[in-house]
Amino acid sequence: MAYSQQLVEKRDILIQALERHTKLDIEKLDIRPTIGMDDPWLYRNKSQFQLGEIKGNYIAGLYSINSHRLIDIPNCIVQHPATNKAVRVVKEILSDLHIPVYDERKRTGLVRTIVARVAVGTGDVQVVLITAKKDLPKKELIVAEIQKRLPEVKSIIQNINGKKTSLIFGDESLQLGGEETIQEVLGDISFELSSRAFFQLNPIQTVKLYDEVKTAAGLTGKEKVVDAYCGVGTIGLWLADKAGEVRGMDVVKEGIRDARKNAERLGLKNAHYEVGKAETVMPKWVKAGWRPDVVVVDPPRAGCDETLLDTILKTGAKTVVYVSCNPSTLAKDLNKLMKKYKIEYMQPVDMFPQTSHVECVSQIVLK
The missing domain is CATH 3.40.50.150 (Vaccinia Virus protein VP39)
Incomplete structure (x- = not known):
């Protein structure tokens, strides 16, 4: 239309x-x-893409309607380009380092979701890895690779959610690298945004x-x-x-x-x-x-x-x-x-x- x-x-x-x-x-x-x-395109400042694995390939995207079939979304035309890029690169890093992807049916594996948020006014990006358990192997290596391949990422957070739930975030968050928050600017006012805080999309x-x-x-x-x-x-x-x-x-x-x-x-x-x-x-x-x-x-x-x-x-x-x-x-x-x-x-x-x-x-x- x-x-x-x-x-x-x-x-x-x-x-x-x-x-x-x-x-x-x-x-x-x-x-x-x-x-x-x-x-009216490329406007959404935040994405929450589930991780999955098909024949050894890591995919990140959203579930098909009324199902648990994950659709890979390497590029979304209503998402801000910075979030598209962050999800793609972080997915590659997790694949390169063989970090296990969470399997919802078997309840095995580790990383469930990649959350990426960009502060449009400053260009700062925040990446949150939602994991099923607290223990994240090769943690320092993951952080180093994200900072090397995505210098715009100013905040790297791990959030732990081990529950069988449709909610993305769990109650516990850990700061892995960079700052705890990113800075956004609206008009003349700047805001600090932490990973779980609501902000207009x-x-x-x-x-x-x-x-x-x-x-x-x-x-x-x-x-x-x-x-x-x-x-x-x-x-x-x-x-x-x-x-x-x-x-x-x-x-x-x-x-x-x-x-x-x-x-x-x-x-x-x-x-x-x-x-x-x-x-x-x-x-x-x-x-x-x-x-x-x-x-x-x-x-x-x-x-x-x-x-x-x-x-x-x-x-x-x-x-x-x-x-x-x-x-x-x-x-x-x-x-x-x-x-x-x-x-x-x-x-x-x-x-x-x-x-x-x-x-x-x-x-x-x-x-």
Whole structure:
């Protein structure tokens, strides 16, 4: 489908979700045209490719739909070239050094997944080897070869995941070589990214998305802002120069550690971050007498937790900015928020060209 038409259809996906899950009068809603990308290719800054072995050859890619048949993907046209290259070269190094590949069926072997992330603003690359066991043979040799063949790799991490699970990352990470984090730049702000911290996958469109969040938040410099599901603090730090105080929370402790470091490095005294679930932390703040004026939520695909929605309704924050990556759960959550709030406008943003995914920034205000 031509890219211009993809943008039209993505807006329609949002409309269909609202029709299916809400009783809102769609005709009366201000749903704006989708903000697209100038060059909708080679944009994804992170890949998580499973490793496999076919007739002695190492392959890295993704599973065929509804199966455990691994498809080799030496080059992906929506992945940033630096991630394509990193996966290819690391796969060659593991093959050259005869490091055993994990076999999911037999539960034998060692290396399960190669994760590659590029900081588009700086060119720094991070490589994470997900292994089934902690003991990694020829560790120093692997690191030396990666650094020799891929000088752009500034961080080499091993993550251990021995569980029978579809989750990529385990709980334990070890720094094998280089730095623990890589530096990314968005607009005028730089961020430190550790291997497990969430960061938007399309940095070019992220700037457009966060500018939309800033517009929707309508800050004057005095507001108390909550950045729920904050990751490494990107949205809150984007808003901090126009806010009185920003408070963020996330369950990934590495992300919160990065968020605190990022705020400190930017000299922001008005941004505070806490480890925990949004639905647990926010009620605690409210109970202690701290009530937000603006709540920004950027939840996972499953949408917001019921308790968090209840807390938002109780706080009576004047503006809620809902950043959604799933129109269906957005629509369901809007149903609950509509008890006290109304939708001013909805702005779809295309973060994932050539796919059916669409993000949306909704400005929701107290009735």
